[in-house]
Amino acid sequence: MKKYFATLALSLFALAVGFAQKKAQRVVTTDVDNFWVAYDSMRTTQDSVKQLHYLQTLYLDKGTPGLKAMREVRNYKPEEWVNAIRKYPKFWNSLRPRTQLAKSGADGLEPHLKKLRQLYPPLKPANIYFAIGVFRTSGTYKDSLVLVGAELVTGNSSVDVSELPQNLQTFLRQYYSTNPFQNMIPLNVHEYVHTQQKSLGNMLLGTALMEGACDFMTELVTGKTMPLPYMEYGPAHLPELKEKFKAEMFETWDGNWFYNRNDPHPDLGYFMGYAICKAYYAQAKNKQQAIKEIIELQYDDDAAVEAFLTQSKFYQEPLNKAQLRKAYAAQKPVITRIIPFAGADSVLDATVQEIRLEFSSQMLRFQAADYGSGGEASFPVVGRVGFSPDMKSYGYKVDLKPGRSYSFKISGFRATDGKPLDSYEIRFRTKP
Known part of the structure; x- marks a missing residue:
């Protein structure tokens, strides 16, 4: 009998633990509170170095695993928060009261997670973190963490976006008009599935x-x-x-x-x-x-x-x-000519100050240049001339020395139909 009651007690304990685990889906909003503490301190000074210090010590250093994961997944840099806070005070002040909605961010979610568990019994638990980023995610995930960008999902049409860049204004006006917080349950379920x-x-x-x-x-x-x-x-x-x-x-x-x-x-x-x-x-x-x-x-x-x-x-x-x-x-678009390259000849005069790429199609305004196989030491680009009026060529300013080898890699170019130009490494030498 003792063995029976001991076994029964263990079984009840196991059930209790299992139930507790299932109910332990948590919404963590600590980062939202910490952000506003940092924000208030940052607004007391115009010194960007001090503002960066406040952001780092009062927000980023105190970050939850969710904020740390969001920074990693979206590649957020501290300077991005500082710049956004300095440039868009109307936005942040009008958004602030709405971010408190995050505290109710999982209301009504548990029945849906129960249904998800019925459909997919191996379901693993995950926590939901609200943090304030810089406009690059409303919802994402990393491992067992659901990550929600409160500066996006808590906004609505009352938020003042007038200071933001035009393309971001256009996006947020449309997005906020949908009152995205009312769709938190499907957003959270979607991101929860990602964690599986x-x-x-x-x-x-x-x-x-x-x-x-x-x-x-x-x-x-x-x-x-x-x-x-x-x-x-x-x-x-x-x-x-x-x-x-x-x-x-x-x-x-x-x-x-x-x-x-x-x-x-x-x-x-x-x-x-x-x-x-x-x-x-x-x-x-x-x-x-x-x-x-x-x-x-x-x-x-x-x-x-x-x-x-x-x-x-x-x-x-x-x-x-x-x-x-x-x-x-x-x-796909291709490079049809590189000026002043003469055919297959990749030996240039050191007096050349611009290298221009001509394309087979009109391009959109996207481009990037990075180190080539020679690394930083052989990177010749010192600036951009930009696109031609017809968007069919693009120029880079270069600074060359005699008797040197140079290389750089171009990427990110896209034709007007969205098709990408393959990344391409440009290599050449200069005359002695």
Whole structure:
């Protein structure tokens, strides 16, 4: 009998622990409070060095694991907060009272996590952290942490965005008009599913499936699609989107489908991944096994995601990957000439002050130059001349010395249809 009661006590204890673990999903808002303490101190001085000190000691150094993870995932630098606080006081002052909404950020979430656990029994616990960043994420994740950008999700149309850069004003006016905090449950479910996944996407198809899996699971859990514009535009334009996606899905470039908030219809990669996952689930006989396969798919394994796509029957016709990639490559912009290079001759006079690239297509205003294979010592670029009026060439200012070897790598160029120019290393020597 003693053994029986001891066993019963242990069983009850185990149940209590298990229940406590399931109820231990927490919303952590410490970083929001710490931010405003730092903000108040920063506003007492115009000395940027002192402001950086206040930000570092009162906000960043006291950061929760969530803030630390958000800084890593979004590559936030302390100077970004300082610059934003100095330049946009109307924004921060009008946003401030609304950030207190973060304290109720998981109200009503637990029943949905219970439903998610029923659909996916291996569900691991995760904490939800609200922190104030600098406009680069409303929600993301790292490992078992759900990370929410309070400066985005708590805003609404009452927030003054008039001091912000024009493109950010345009984005935030549209985003805040949706009163995003009212959609915290689907946002949190989406990011919670991310914490269960095991990899990131490699090519566009993998990234779309990774994000679409979260949107699809959110729909299964809440009974509603994600309340975002791409879920309205996508179904209404599915045939044309399928053709466009098919042409690009085996590429690693995903800028036409994700994080393109200045496009008229951004983030359609989420919808495409959602639609493929939904098709996969629809054809599966064992629905719970299908859910497991959707969440645990190795999104960075090209063969695995291609097999997943085939099994989904999203595209009824057979797909020829090599043919699609060849056709896509033929449409990408290329460098047609480098001035003053003379054909294959890569020996320049040291008096040259500009190197200009000519392109096969008109380009958008994106570019980057970085060290080439010779490192910093052989980097010749000292400034930018910029694009020509027709946007078909771009010039770099260079400072050259006789008898030297130089190299630099260009990247980030995109044609007006969004197709990227392949990264290219420019190497040359100067005459003695």
